[in-house]
Amino acid sequence: xxxxxxxxxxxxxxxxxxxxxxxxxxxxxxxxxxxxxxxxxxxxxxxxxxxxxxxxxxxxxxxxxxxxxxxxxxxxxxxxxxxxxxxxxxxxxxxxxxxxxxxxxxxxxxxxxxxxxxxxxxxxxxxxxxxxxxxxxxxxxxxxxxxxxxxxxxxxxxxxxxxxxxxxxxxxxxxxxxxxxxxxxxxxxxxxxxxxxxxxxxxxxxxxxxxxxxxxxxxxxxxxxxxxxxxxxxxxxxxxxxxxxxxxxxxxxxxxxxxxxxxxxxxxxxxxxxxxxxxxxxxxxxxxxxxxxxxxxxxxxxxxxxxxxxxxxxxxxxxxxxxxxxxxxxxxxxxxxxxxxxxxxxxxxxxxxxxxxxxxxxxxxxxx
Amino acid sequence: xxxxxxxxxxxxxxxxxxxxxxxxxxxxxxxxxxxxxxxxxxxxxxxxxxxxxxxxxxxxxxxxxxxxxxxxxxxxxxxxxxxxxxxxxxxxxxxxxxxxxxxxxxxxxxxxxxxxxxxxxxxxxxxxxxxxxxxxxxxxxxxxxxxxxxxxxxxxxxxxxxxxxxxxxxxxxxxxxxxxxxxxxxxxxxxxxxxxxxxxxxxxxxxxxxxxxxxxxxxxxxxxxxxxxxxxxxxxxxxxxxxxxxxxxxxxxxxxxxxxxxxxxxxxxxxxxxxxxxxxxxxxxxxxxxxxxxxxxxxxxxxxxxxxxxxxxxxxxxxxxxxxxxxxxxxxxxxxxxxxxxxxxxxxxxxxxxxxxxxxxxxxxxxx
Numbered sequence: 001x002x003x004x005x006x007x008x009x010x011x012x013x014x015x016x017x018x019x020x021x022x023x024x025x026x027x028x029x030x031x032x033x034x035x036x037x038x039x040x041x042x043x044x045x046x047x048x049x050x051x052x053x054x055x056x057x058x059x060x061x062x063x064x065x066x067x068x069x070x071x072x073x074x075x076x077x078x079x080x081x082x083x084x085x086x087x088x089x090x091x092x093x094x095x096x097x098x099x100x101x102x103x104x105x106x107x108x109x110x111x112x113x114x115x116x117x118x119x120x121x122x123x124x125x126x127x128x129x130x131x132x133x134x135x136x137x138x139x140x141x142x143x144x145x146x147x148x149x150x151x152x153x154x155x156x157x158x159x160x161x162x163x164x165x166x167x168x169x170x171x172x173x174x175x176x177x178x179x180x181x182x183x184x185x186x187x188x189x190x191x192x193x194x195x196x197x198x199x200x201x202x203x204x205x206x207x208x209x210x211x212x213x214x215x216x217x218x219x220x221x222x223x224x225x226x227x228x229x230x231x232x233x234x235x236x237x238x239x240x241x242x243x244x245x246x247x248x249x250x251x252x253x254x255x256x257x258x259x260x261x262x263x264x265x266x267x268x269x270x271x272x273x274x275x276x277x278x279x280x281x282x283x284x285x286x287x288x289x290x291x292x293x294x295x296x297x298x299x300x301x302x303x304x305x306x307x308x309x310x311x312x313x314x315x316x317x318x319x320x321x322x323x324x325x326x327x328x329x330x331x332x333x334x335x336x337x338x339x340x341x342x343x344x345x346x347x348x349x350x351x352x353x354x355x356x357x358x359x360x361x362x363x364x365x366x367x368x
Numbered sequence: 369x370x371x372x373x374x375x376x377x378x379x380x381x382x383x384x385x386x387x388x389x390x391x392x393x394x395x396x397x398x399x400x401x402x403x404x405x406x407x408x409x410x411x412x413x414x415x416x417x418x419x420x421x422x423x424x425x426x427x428x429x430x431x432x433x434x435x436x437x438x439x440x441x442x443x444x445x446x447x448x449x450x451x452x453x454x455x456x457x458x459x460x461x462x463x464x465x466x467x468x469x470x471x472x473x474x475x476x477x478x479x480x481x482x483x484x485x486x487x488x489x490x491x492x493x494x495x496x497x498x499x500x501x502x503x504x505x506x507x508x509x510x511x512x513x514x515x516x517x518x519x520x521x522x523x524x525x526x527x528x529x530x531x532x533x534x535x536x537x538x539x540x541x542x543x544x545x546x547x548x549x550x551x552x553x554x555x556x557x558x559x560x561x562x563x564x565x566x567x568x569x570x571x572x573x574x575x576x577x578x579x580x581x582x583x584x585x586x587x588x589x590x591x592x593x594x595x596x597x598x599x600x601x602x603x604x605x606x607x608x609x610x611x612x613x614x615x616x617x618x619x620x621x622x623x624x625x626x627x628x629x630x631x632x633x634x635x636x637x638x639x640x641x642x643x644x645x646x647x648x649x650x651x652x653x654x655x656x657x658x659x660x661x662x663x664x665x666x667x668x669x670x671x672x673x674x675x676x677x678x679x680x681x682x683x684x685x686x687x688x689x690x691x692x693x694x695x696x697x698x699x700x701x702x703x704x705x706x707x708x709x710x711x712x713x714x715x716x717x718x719x720x721x722x723x724x725x726x727x728x729x730x731x732x733x734x735x736x
Contacts, residue, residue, distance in 0.1 A: 002410070002411075002414070003395075003626075003629075004395040004398045004411070004622045004625055004626055005394075005395070005398060006407075007398060007399075007401060007405075007407045007408065007411065007622075008401075008407060009399050009401075010399070010401045010402065010405065012400065012401065012402055014402050016615055017400045017401075017402060017403070017615065017618060019400075020399065020400045025397040025398075025399065025400075025619075026373075026397065027371075027372040027373070028396055028397050028619060029393040029394065029396050029397035030372050030373060030375060030393075031375075031377050031378070031388065031393065032380065032385045032387075032388045032393075032563075032569045032570075033375060033376075033377075033378045033380065033385075033697070034378065034380055034382050034385060034697045035385070035570070037375075037378065037691070037697060038691075039374075039375045039376060040375065042370075043370075043372070043375065046370070066435055066436055066439070066571065067434055067435045067439065067596060068434055068614045068615050068616075068617065069614070069615065070595070070596050070613075070614040070615075071434070071435065071596045071614075073596075074594065074595055074596045078594075098595070101595060102595045105591055105592075105593050105594070105595055106593075193615065195400075195615055201400050201617065201618055201619040201620075202400075202403070202615040202616065202617050202618055202619075203434065203571055203617035203619070203620055223473055224473075225473050225474075225593055225594075226442065226446075226473070226593075226594055227438070227442055227466070227469060227470045227473055228435060228438050228439045228441075228442045244702070245438075246436045246437070246438040246439075247384055247385065247436050247437065247438075247561065247563055247570040248436075248570065249436060249569065249570050249571030249620070250385060250569055250570055251393075251396060251569040251570075251571070251620075251623075252569075252571055252617070252619075252620065254372045254375075255619075257372055258371075258372055261371075323405070323406075329401070329402045329405065334612070
């Protein structure tokens with residue numbers, strides 16, 4: 001068998017994974033200890049504290065699920081939705097669509113508020129739909145990775161809570177790259193992934209639930225359908241009881257601990273400003289290259305830049321040359337944007353002027 | 369925050385995680401690339417081939433789920449069971465009980481065949497129950513980690529298949545430490561964990577499905593309730609289409625690739641013999657210490673040795689001293705064995721005479 005060490009280094013500027021700092025890789029490789037080892041349990045407490053800080057929450061129920069961001073999505077849905085519940089989902093890309101699909105599989109009566117690919121959800125349409133349906137749960141993707149669009153969240157919680165609903169926010173791509181204010185925004189459940197702006201390898205999903213969401217969980221009529229993702233069981237392991245549920249992914253949690261330490265050393269405000277600055281530098285450079293954004297002006301994400309692929313070119317072949325000749329990964333389009341858009345991620349450790357210059361310089365060589 | 373590098377080294381001789389070889393830790397820390405990177409996709413093909421070899425199967429649908437062993441358990445259940453299906457589960461420990469619970473949550477009508485903790489399931493009782501219930505699915509734990517007992521599997525497939533049922537085998541603790549013959553035994557679905565005899569960190573679950581199980585999957589009336597664990601979607605990523613499902617846990621898959629390479633370099637027969645020899649050395653030493661096995665003679669697992677905790681002693685305090693003073697982790701008892709048994713794991717890289725001598729030497733110091 002070939003060796004892992006033969007896998008070439010890449011500059012990861014796609015939709016994730018993002019570049020992982022050497023400190024995080026070193027933590028990942030620290031010798032494995034047991035999931036009930038006192039030294040490891042202390043680390044879990046610190047991870048929980050660090051996650052609360054990046055989520056800007058005091059939620060006691062804050063933890064890292066043992067799966068990727070999609071497992072986090074499924075966790076909040078299967079724990080907070082029961083068969084027959086009315087669930088309203090904003091859909092303007094792959095991940096809104098996925099939320100709706102996961103909710104349907106949980107037995108929900110799903111209504112969607114849609115916007116075209118590349119445009120933000122309309123806040124008034126969301127408000128109308130909330131008033132009309134009085135949903136048990138409203139789920140919105142904060143940063144739509146498939147389109148590079150940020151969706152409005154301000155003021156939604158009041159409308160949702162007025163009908164005793166819960167507000168779920170997908171923070172997979174936004175967390176640690178732009179403002180995420182779980183408590184201030186009245187979000188009841190949020191989840192993220194480690195491989196975006198946290199600059200940790202993929203494999204864990206930070207999740208936080210408000211006390212209001214925990215009360216809903218405690219009032220369930222039926223058991224959570226997924227045993228693996230059941231927060232009523234997991235909280236006993238992450239809580240003081242330390243009851244064994246499943247064997248935690250020890251080394252991935254080492255990596256998350258180090259990634260959180262780096263985020264907090266930099267400071268969230270400085271980190272958000274760095275993401276913003278990298279985005280602006282990229283925006284100027286791709287304008288020079290004649291590659292317009294396909295995401296709506298005023299709603300563009302700093303960490304995920306969706307631009308038009310060069311007209312008339314074989315975009316997949318160009319991305320392959322960018323990878324093979326320059327060692328740089330960018331993402332292709334999904335869904336409506338397949339074959340038409342490129343997605344340049346400037347996430348976490350990759351949100352630097354050096355990364356922007358590397359990718360735009362390489363594109364200039366390939367295109368001009 | 370304290371650093372991960374401050375976590376002390378431990379000799380992991382509990383029920384898992386097992387000791388991880390330096391080569392596997394080095395692979396884990398290799399720089400992250402994208403989940404659609406051609407170099408990574410080639411690695412996935414090799415992982416699939418390696419898993420087929422350790423499972424002793426030619427099953428096309430063989431892959432690693434992005435979660436721990438319990439996620440693998442849930443995967444085979446939610447993909448192969450539909451609401452109302454009759455599921456027969458052998459229960460003689462925590463993991464048989466967990467299988468029954470996961471099947472109930474999937475809507476199955478569950479019947480159990482039980483044996484007392486520390487005893488193997490009775491093959492005749494299983495056969496009678498299969499004849500009586502004609503179950504759609506029969507699930508048995510090959511190596512019960514909670515009791516150190518191996519269950520009979522020979523000849524079950526014929527009985528199960530005679531009623532058009534599927535045979536699920538939990539190989540979490542057995543795989544790569546004792547004979548596991550998926551094809552020869554007629555097993556239709558099996559799952560494992562990486563942190564036992566594969567000596568890889570926890571976080572992935574190898575899964576394999578026979579063509580018969582895949583046919584059942586293809587005939588489902590309802591969608592798989594879990595989107596994250598839906599094999600009808602995942603096979604498009606692990607197959608030639610490479611359709612994006614979720615972001616694979618890249619670095620964990622690096623580690624699994626290296627762990628499989630080590631297993632295949634040693635050879636399965638040699639590896640099983642090494643586990644057996646370590647077990648026999650331990651058995652002699654604990655007999656000297658006056659700590660009898662609590663698992664049934666003739667059914668003891670080589671890699672998981674369940675022995676009586678010292679009578680009259682505070683067993684948890686002794687295990688804590690073993691950890692603090694000697695840097696060795698062993699497991700306590702679960703369920704019926706809580707406070708009464710110790711579980712000494714000799715798994716993968718930990719199945720050596722040096723490890724046996726270390727733990728028995730330390731126990732001698734603490735007890736004598």
